[in-house]
Amino acid sequence: MKSSCVRFRKVFEMLDRYAWLDEDYERLEKQALTRQIRSVDAVLGDRGAWIRVEGKTLLNLSSNNYLGLAHDARLKAAAMEAIELWGTGATASRLVTGSCALYTELEQRLAAWKEREAALVFASGYQANAGVISALVGRGDAVFSDRLNHASIVDGIVQSRAEHYRYRHNDPEHLAYLLEKHKGARRKLIVTDTVFSMDGDTALLPDLVGLRARYGALLMVDEAHAGGVLGERGEGLCHALGLHREIDVIMGTFSKAFGAYGGYICADHSVVRYLATKSRPLIYSTALPPAVIASVLTALTIVMKDAERRKSLQAKAKWLRERLASYGFSVGEGDTPIIPLIIGDNEKTLRYSRKLEEMGIAAVAIRPPTVPAGTSRIRLTVMATHTWAELEWAADQLQSIRADLEGGIG
Numbered sequence: 001m002k003s004s005c006v007r008f009r010k011v012f013e014m015l016d017r018y019a020w021l022d023e024d025y026e027r028l029e030k031q032a033l034t035r036q037i038r039s040v041d042a043v044l045g046d047r048g049a050w051i052r053v054e055g056k057t058l059l060n061l062s063s064n065n066y067l068g069l070a071h072d073a074r075l076k077a078a079a080m081e082a083i084e085l086w087g088t089g090a091t092a093s094r095l096v097t098g099s100c101a102l103y104t105e106l107e108q109r110l111a112a113w114k115e116r117e118a119a120l121v122f123a124s125g126y127q128a129n130a131g132v133i134s135a136l137v138g139r140g141d142a143v144f145s146d147r148l149n150h151a152s153i154v155d156g157i158v159q160s161r162a163e164h165y166r167y168r169h170n171d172p173e174h175l176a177y178l179l180e181k182h183k184g185a186r187r188k189l190i191v192t193d194t195v196f197s198m199d200g201d202t203a204l205l206p207d208l209v210g211l212r213a214r215y216g217a218l219l220m221v222d223e224a225h226a227g228g229v230l231g232e233r234g235e236g237l238c239h240a241l242g243l244h245r246e247i248d249v250i251m252g253t254f255s256k257a258f259g260a261y262g263g264y265i266c267a268d269h270s271v272v273r274y275l276a277t278k279s280r281p282l283i284y285s286t287a288l289p290p291a292v293i294a295s296v297l298t299a300l301t302i303v304m305k306d307a308e309r310r311k312s313l314q315a316k317a318k319w320l321r322e323r324l325a326s327y328g329f330s331v332g333e334g335d336t337p338i339i340p341l342i343i344g345d346n347e348k349t350l351r352y353s354r355k356l357e358e359m360g361i362a363a364v365a366i367r368p369p370t371v372p373a374g375t376s377r378i379r380l381t382v383m384a385t386h387t388w389a390e391l392e393w394a395a396d397q398l399q400s401i402r403a404d405l406e407g408g409i410g
């Protein structure tokens with residue numbers, strides 16, 4: 001009797017222990033804000049354009065594989081060769097024994113590509129942002145961050161314990177006001193995405209460079225969605241505007257146009273040397289597997305040389321954006337392969353995404369907190385390896401259910 005009472009109490013405690021999670025989950029469910037991890041069963045072919053998800057074949061308009069390199073035979077061959085030479089894992093942090101010679105080659109080539117003194121590779125873009133910001137600023141400092149910056153920037157600021165001032169999106173006047181108001185802070189850091197990940201528009205870098213000089217602030221930019229996509233040799237927005245020497249830290253990722261994984265920064269020697277000593281994600285997380293670095297090295301060669309691929313991406317993105325705008329979609333202000341179809345309501349956005357999936361298109365719904373409340377959207381991304389026929393078909397599918405969208409689908 002006693003033992004069954006104890007067992008009952010234990011079961012009750014277990015149930016009760018997670019009741020708050022279930023309650024919160026149900027609250028999120030009512031607001032159409034829960035998220036599910038879907039299993040991609042297969043990528044069909046080497047263009048990365050088609051995937052099979054839970055038995056359905058879908059045109060992938062939701063990846064960041066802008067140049068279509070993630071399934072490129074050259075990247076795969078480089079990775080396999082590196083596995084033969086170096087094995088599958090890095091076995092330790094970069095500061096212990098995890099930094100194989102491929103890293104040195106990659107960092108030298110990155111610094112040369114970006115025309116900066118030095119580069120530092122991190123295990124991911126998230127770690128680069130979080131690790132750089134939390135090392136460069138701390139208590140008594142102030143970070144000025146665009147309201148639409150990526151979550152990894154926000155998390156880096158929170159970890160740093162510096163004061164966090166969010167300026168209105170792409171509003172240099174508001175930034176100047178905040179800089180003036182907090183000019184007494186010990187150190188000031190301005191940070192921005194160069195291409196905004198959910199909107200596809202670009203930062204007003206010349207204004208930010210001017211404010212950097214006026215207020216003696218540091219300026220850090222996140223080129224995650226610009227690397228490989230903008231600039232003559234895919235360097236990013238800073239190069240495209242000739243401002244790459246006016247910026248303290250240029251951050252980027254290999255997880256998008258490079259078709260691989262990892263993050264990096266390019267900066268002056270002093271900055272890189274300091275970060276290698278102070279950045280916690282770099283110190284306390286295992287280095288990327290050598291095979292990843294090998295595929296990134298191959299991707300870098302392609303990114304730098306294959307201007308045709310970049311031009312094709314730009315032409316296709318421009319075409320799709322214009323076609324969708326001509327159909328009456330609200331496509332945002334950008335000029336990049338990220339095309340947001342702003343819908344607003346969470347539930348409506350989910351329904352539209354599901355309907356597109358039924359029609360054979362993977363176009364994922366993006367909802368808060370990834371985007372501000374009331375701006376839920378379908379975020380379309382174009383790849384250089386999409387064919388014109390695929391994009392035409394997709395545009396027609398999107399249009400064919402637009403009327404349903406206006407009136408509410410389902």
Ligand SMILES: Cc1ncc(COP(=O)(O)O)c(C=O)c1O
Nearest residue numbers: 124125126150152197224253255
């Ligand atoms: C603007 C931006 N910065 C940083 C990251 C993080 O990069 P990674 O996926 O390499 O961790 C992302 C990716 O989602 C991003 O969109």
